[in-house]
Amino acid sequence: MYKLSSTGTEVLSKSMREIFTTLGAFLYYCIGYMILPGIAYTMREWRTLLIILSSITVVYIPLWWFIPESPRWLHAQGRLEEAEVILREAARKNRVTAPEVIFKDDELYASSPSTQKHSMVDVVRTSNIRCVTLVCLFLWMAVNIGYYGLSLNTSNLSGNPYFNCFLSALTEVPAYVVSAVLLRKCPRRPLFSTFLLIGGGMLFVIQAVPKDLPGLSTGLEMVGKFGFTISFTVVYIYTAEIYPTVVRSAGVGMCSSAARIGTIAAPYIVYLGSINKFLPYVIMGSLTVASSAINLILPETFRKELPETVEQMQKCKGLCRKEPIIGYNAEKDRNTQSIIYEVKL
Template sequence: MGNYDEDTAFLGQKGPFFVILFFLLNAIYISTGFHGLYIVFVGASPSHHCRVADGNLTEEWMKASIPNETLGGKLQPSQCWRYSLQTLRNLSALGYSPLDVNLTDVTLEKCVDGWSYSTQIYHSTIVSEWDLVCDSEWRVPFATSTLYMGYLLGSLVSGQLSDRFGRKKVLFASLAAEALVILAQSFSDSWLLFCVLYFFVGTFQISLYITAFVLGSEVLSKSLRVLFTTLGAFLHYCIGYMVLPWIAFAVRDWRTLLRVLSGLTVVYIPLWWLIPESPRWLLSQGRVLESEAIVREAAKKNKVIAPAVIFSESEVKEAASQKSKYSALDVLRTSDIRKTTFLCLLLWMAINIGYFGLSLNTTNLSGDPFLNCFLSAVTEVPAYIVSTFLLKSCPRRPVLSAFLVIGGGFLLLVQLIPESLHTLALALEMAGKFGFTMSFTVVYIYTAELYPTVLRNLGIGMCSSAARIGSITAPYIIFLGTFNKYLPYILMGSLTIASSITNMFLPETFEKVLPETLEQMQKCKSFIRRDKHTLEEGKGTVIMKEGNCDTLQKIHE
């Protein structure tokens, strides 16, 4: 198996087999859209105040028992304090009315009898069911973080599992396990159990995402592979993201919402018989006949004739026996790669903090929370399209820095908007989300181009782990908004602007042929530049600059 793409070139690029498989794999990403952010509604905090259930108080005194406080620039009933009921009873027994008393002199007490929650928007959430407010308010961002902790574990183990058991088995096992855990989560009788199950939701969800990504990259033709790994997966994720608020709008009870989202997974059952195993993975396991059977089936659907022998078994055994000699330590071996890795880790953390922070913050914005979530999802569609087209013709470094400045700059402007202009504030936040989404797209491609081929998977894996740390942090940054509504915007905006400056210290990769090995990168302190003036049809001349790399090397495009 010298080259899989060359061996299967007879299949063509856009036959029925590839087109159908392209849409089937993309359909799986719809589920990741509405499973990934349901905490926005499940963990929403309805309006609430201390419960006052005292038969010895008149209606007038009960209404006056909750003090007013300024929250987010607005005067509203206190959510965590009430006037001492014993004091109010004594005043009422003496014949006083609330108008006769200076209530600010009355002692305050906590909500010892629990809380009363508004059901105007949500009939039930984990906040209203388990009283995750006031002193327990920290439990909501912690619950959200457990999903991203699961992401961290899943991103570490999913690759090993799919390498051992196969892409298809791990893909559908992750899909089924995620649905079952979400269903079990809907029966949680405590906040702690909810968090434990949410951790496994994250583990299986990221495993599903990564495995589908790998399967598509290995099975699809070259042209559709590029479309799948850029626009395809991202846009179908957006479809699920856009569907989520409409389901939540129709189902206002958190337990029912989770059961509906879990139940929707049954539509994917037929895909088991429609999506094949990766022929590349089968070849790596020495299962040549099974791999050829899938390729021949693809040839039949594409109406082309397959050769008598597609893969040479001796070549397969040789390829399967090769083991990588590189480890995570090699990503830190030289000063150049250490610098690249360190800067990439910072970029991935900053982008994920901003992206997930804004995604989780939609229910805290003024206006309808369902519409805000929908608009946040819609904003991503043009962002993915624009960034994908810009990547084809623009340098990576200035484009990424520009997107980061857009994302962070608009967030810093939010604090300058008067409270009355909440529509403008919403528009600025959506513009910030637009910048973060474009940055998200670019940083994936840019990072892959920064590392030599032999370290690419290791480098992206480390950056993905850093991204998980950023997403774990995001709920707590949003939680700071309970103390000052502008604090999350200031932190996310400042961090993003700083990362845009950091990004300028990375090398440019646009229209440059990248080193294949670590040794090449050690010899050449700068990337290999493609000389446009000597490009011929199908071939180009590469000028290796700096150090001892001043020789010409022919490459195939």
């Protein structure tokens, strides 16, 4: 999922980036999530269920030959000829006239493999990008703990566990639609913090609900799931927009690894409910509220051009720093995007 989001961020323009991630990638993920309890209800034996769910992924193998590589990434790696072929093919499909010369001689030199070598170390090399990485690692882990914690907690709610799982998945549909609208109109930083507070706040409110009102607890938990789902969506786009093209895949991949740590920890946090039913909510809510504050350290990326190099990243100084990226040829980027990104709907 993270690779799909990162590639979509690089290939699509700002106007299409949010739609692709929310309604393109995540909404279909939600549809599969809604189908899952039906398959599990029909096939109760867990080994057979895992075989069925794993075999479905085979259909994605042929996509290797149909999905093109990111032209931004090819440009950053010095593979200009391959990038130009993809851009001209995109221009042909979108009925856009490509310029005779897409990459100039100085760009050919600047993007050559001999002058542009990057590795995983670059994600933590400078103090600025190291600050961004550490903050993003914590945010991804906290969001995934809350998201998967509530997803796995549906079996502990009153009522049928299969229906509760379906209801949890159904709650994500309006969340992705709302996030698609808000991401096109709202800055990333306050949007992310707001819905983290909504998700975490509901976890604290649930503890005050009387035992004889299980339906209210379920409803509040679904509101919390709504907030975490939007936060889950925003963090994908936000992180991909912060990192420059040369290390974007490495940065988002490292954050996704931290998210998996949160996913692994989520069932153990939920299991703490056997000791005290409010303990999972306290832990997840505290992490979420702390994340909403730590998020303010990151720079804002709303309606800004994607950085291409580490030097073009905005400084990680929080609210007091609103410095635009430097050394970025926005006109060149717009010319390139006009070739590949003007998708006719």
